[in-house]
Amino acid sequence: MGIGKNMTRVDAKDKVTGEARYTADLEPKGLLTAKVVRSTIANGVVKSFDLSEALAVPGVVKIVTCFDVPDIQFPTPGHPWSVETAHQDIADRKLLNTRIRVYGDDIAAVIAEDEIAAARAARLVKVEYEEYEPLLTVEAAMAEGATRLHDEKPGNVIAHSSFTVGEGTYEEAVKEDGLVVIDRDYKTQSVQHCHIETPVSFAYMEKDRIIVITSTQIPHIVRRVISQALGIPMGRIRVIKPYIGGGFGNKQDVLYEPLNAFLTTQVGGRGVRMEISREETLGCTRVRHAIELKVKAAARKDGTLVARKLEAYSNQGGYASHAHAIVANTSNEFKQIYHDEKVLESDAYTVYTNIATGGAMRGYGIPQAAFAAECMADDLALALHMDPLEFRRKNCMRPGYEDPHTHVKCNTYGLEECMEKGRRFIHWDEKRKEYENQTGPIRKGIGMAIFCYKTGVYPISLETAACRMVLNQDGSMQLSMGATEIGQGADTVFTQMAAEVTGITEDRINVMSTQDTDITPFDTGAYASRQTYVSGMAIKKTGAIFKEKILEYGAYMLDRSQDTLDVENNSVVDKETGEPLLAMEELAATAFYSLDRSVHITAEATSHCKTNTFATGVCFAEVEVDMPLGKVKVTNIVNVHDSGNLINPKLAAAQVHGGMSMGLGYGLSEQLLFDAKGRPLNDNLLDYKLPTSMDTPDLNALFVELDDPTGPFGNKALGEPPAIPVAPAVRNAVLHATGVAVDSLPLDPQKLVEHFKAAGLI
């Protein structure tokens, strides 16, 4: 075992057999249930409540309304805290809101003895509103005289950022003779994470402290946000994270934990549970931002990209959440992935509206960037009569690239090799040629898309992680991380890393799958594809200390010099010969129980990460388009990833498969729709078209493994990347098959039929 081996997931058996305990499985007897009362308008103000009927429901314990909560605005995104006010997240909501900004806004909460009473009472709460016209689009929200959604942002624009790379302006650059120019408007839609386990938590009080057990990616950040929301010190809050049934960024927002924490204080510390339904999750938690990307691009006849101009408008929905960080990331990737010989101009806006709030979702702005950049690449290539792969080879991110603003670098560069590997796998050249001159209603095509993705958030934000190791009496080890298993396999790769650095084998390492802010070393959590990179460094550092302590005790027992010893395969061994000298179980038992020298061998360390590196990759997709039906069948697809060394190739492939599946939904079927009042139209898994296994082709995952010098084990980001390039690759394959460039997602049948009709193809 060790790094690079296909260890079976540590949680495989428990998760397959149903033994794994998630938040709801841990609920003790006798909890109260809370239900959120939601606004039935998307824009307005609560004037008053009539609670009489609701309070009369048997089993109702208490109803708390937006008039009862602390007058504190707090932020929800799962970012590391900044001690500098300027870098803190936007605090724009209360535990319950009087000013309503989304349909289904949290305006009151019913606490009852059981779920049925709570739900019944919630329905019976009568609300008097002052209602305003919902602002559903960025245009409407930015229009002169639009209702102000938050007092702090008069024009509803949360942020506008601009940058220019290169010299001069786009307009000047395109004056050059003979350029091929495109001017397009690429649009991405609102999609939802659709994690299996909806948000669920329970909270109770102990002494004067609040304990919250919750399904989150970021327990330590949840602690901080509850502290802010309730106005109590962080040490008075304890957050515990059991196994979670997926998050994909939605559980990187602190959604209902603060309210749950507050509610227990309203019933004298009794336990209160909250479970958010699928409908509430789809409409009232977070979505991936719908971003409109206006792209102008100019290239010379030889394919050289000369200049680009991006205007991006991010539809934030009712609350700031991760806000401008998303579209800032979008602009950055758009900048990084291609090289503009002269100039790139970028403007990005994040704008409050009255649709569901945008937050973090796998890729964090990059799927939107990749859609725009990769559509642009194919659209330009088409205009240039150039092979799209050739266009990319000519213009894509170069080895050694360093971002001029963040200074994140390609410490290793595998993008071209990824393209080459995928090209061969998919038979790109043959297929591009084969599908050149098709007729008839069903046509085939092949497309591709590339991307880059940084690893973690340095230097934009803090990257810190800690780890604790404890030697058990039998020579096994407890491995405790602040970093979180959220279904991605983190606990398994952490176990492999710990084995690699300590010499204790994986079967003797008990990774603690539960994070508990009272106990667990600090870590900001699972997001930004950071954990194997950033938290892995903490394992490496802690493991070295731990091993030294083992060797120190071994040297004492063996009466030998410590520097002649090493640990291998659960034994202290001779460093030179590898000869086993002392079994770990004997060492451990002696360390615990020796009458001469009792020592409990533990180690704990923080790694403050001050590096970053680019991961890159490509998707190649082959499709068969049934034009009369508007149906796209993906007949072959491969992702090739440059993510550094793989800790566990099998898990890495599984991660890629999951991301590709998500990308296919993004590309072909998923879209959260709203009516004219801002009410979600398809907030259920019947109408919201998540791809099923029946919709999913065989997924192929290939890797280019380069030993990244900054990664703790030569590794770099792989968590989010797989989801990024799939949608544009499919879009470009449809373009190749039909000649029709669809500039918005998803490529669903209705949209495709309209496009094919307009193009005279059907």
Add this chain to the structure above:
Amino acid sequence: MGIGKNMTRVDAKDKVTGEARYTADLEPKGLLTAKVVRSTIANGVVKSFDLSEALAVPGVVKIVTCFDVPDIQFPTPGHPWSVETAHQDIADRKLLNTRIRVYGDDIAAVIAEDEIAAARAARLVKVEYEEYEPLLTVEAAMAEGATRLHDEKPGNVIAHSSFTVGEGTYEEAVKEDGLVVIDRDYKTQSVQHCHIETPVSFAYMEKDRIIVITSTQIPHIVRRVISQALGIPMGRIRVIKPYIGGGFGNKQDVLYEPLNAFLTTQVGGRGVRMEISREETLGCTRVRHAIELKVKAAARKDGTLVARKLEAYSNQGGYASHAHAIVANTSNEFKQIYHDEKVLESDAYTVYTNIATGGAMRGYGIPQAAFAAECMADDLALALHMDPLEFRRKNCMRPGYEDPHTHVKCNTYGLEECMEKGRRFIHWDEKRKEYENQTGPIRKGIGMAIFCYKTGVYPISLETAACRMVLNQDGSMQLSMGATEIGQGADTVFTQMAAEVTGITEDRINVMSTQDTDITPFDTGAYASRQTYVSGMAIKKTGAIFKEKILEYGAYMLDRSQDTLDVENNSVVDKETGEPLLAMEELAATAFYSLDRSVHITAEATSHCKTNTFATGVCFAEVEVDMPLGKVKVTNIVNVHDSGNLINPKLAAAQVHGGMSMGLGYGLSEQLLFDAKGRPLNDNLLDYKLPTSMDTPDLNALFVELDDPTGPFGNKALGEPPAIPVAPAVRNAVLHATGVAVDSLPLDPQKLVEHFKAAGLI
């Protein structure tokens, strides 16, 4: 605040309001319930079971019998493990026993969907026995040809130990002319701990590990014993200890946790709960050993004690449990508390019988020793016509005493001052005189008893303890101890100690009341009155490291030399002037979130304790004896304790009150009775006469505070001592009142009436 202050218990509010969560409060939904099937004979063998009717009970999931458990014998006592076989506890039972040694022995277990089904099925299990005559007394068990209860101990004698202090033999010493000699047979009874919360646990599996949540004093030892009992490595077991409702030593045995752990493995890792009823607790867990102490003692006319001889017979009951350690402790205290000018001979036997098994109970053999030694003192004083206080002053343990065998020393000596303080409080001289010549049926008397008690178990056994401190973001601290709060107030005094050594105030210290062997620093647990002494040292050591780390970060932030700084009252201060320079909350927030230097300040350390010291004390009791009713009313009572510096005087007094109440029950009413078949006759709290608040006089607690140089804060044992001297003090007061020397406990009405009749007093 800090050491020596009356901080309110950290758990006061939660325990008073019922918010504190004990094991049963933590049970998740859907647990199975297990019920032990108990033998209806006290001595014999299970031949076979008929389970047909039991299995037919709806809701029964599985029945496991003594024929189904691993063929592994294991020990139950909560001693630190020894890596040397010779020092390991006696492994004399299996998870379920085929060979029955007590009435109510564990012979099978029913697992069912609920409590009712489990209990019903347990009653329907039919058992065929081979039955032997029960051996209820030491005499019967040691008799020639007695049934062998355990194959390893043919004569049923577990151990026999002897020692002599001084020169020659007792018989030689008493040849001296003019000696006053007594020869008595003092007997103590079986009593039970009667903790409010009976043993309760639940267990389930996670991955290939067993998790047990249990009401125990010794979670880390429970882990080890489960490992032994099931034959699986310790690292595969996790034990969690929530708040517990008392233990008093009964939960220093590993009673049902191994069986509970085994049962979950028999149902595929599903959660199984076990709750032992009050009746089972009284008859089938542990009792304080009934010890018969044959004492010969000789003194000169001037009161000088010349020689003593002790023969002690400890009735062990069916299983070894703590076994000979108890009566060895008895003999030691008998030796230590008085000085024999010539010689002391001691023989002690521990003998298997078929009554309820003796285990650890507050005082661990010393209450029995004190009963014998203090009865002897008064009986000798009476024979010498000497004031009993004067006799003690003349012969008791001297300053600087060092045990010739264990080398435990009086590092501080407060015994004489305790006697003096008590004498004045109770008006000893006046009362002794006043009650000299009484007549009539109701008579008054005053008596006393002294004792000594070592602190922890060094050097007999391992004393090791660890502590972990974690700085929270708000400058508050998590304090994690392996040592356990078992109702005695440990968490509160640990908090005070941590405040004292770190400069963080008590209100900002969150002591972790739950121990979890996966997480919590190692400590052997709550017993031997060791925690403030042994575990307190770990706090002192860890706190020093923790403070250094705080100062290191403070020095970085303040750009000053670390050795010019200190921590006081939640601030980094100038060491010289005490001027506050940096608030702990600012330091903590910066340490967590600094982009320059992120460090998570934690400290963890083991203290291996290699010291011990004697605590001593005295009880004075004044009684009114209604001879026709055989009723003793305690009209005034005071304990005076020499326990070093008090960490929290109010809690110390409460500890003394609790012990005195226990001592009164031991002296006057409590006794577990068995019929001729070995079946408990009064295994319920109606018939087992625990004193109630109505039976309890005002309890007075005084202290002599000497700064013990070995205690981490000058402190020494106070946990068990208060229970020790009360029963003999009351017995001696009855002697003073009536002239009748009762040589056995308890002094209940039936016994007293018999004695008074025999003495012709009624």
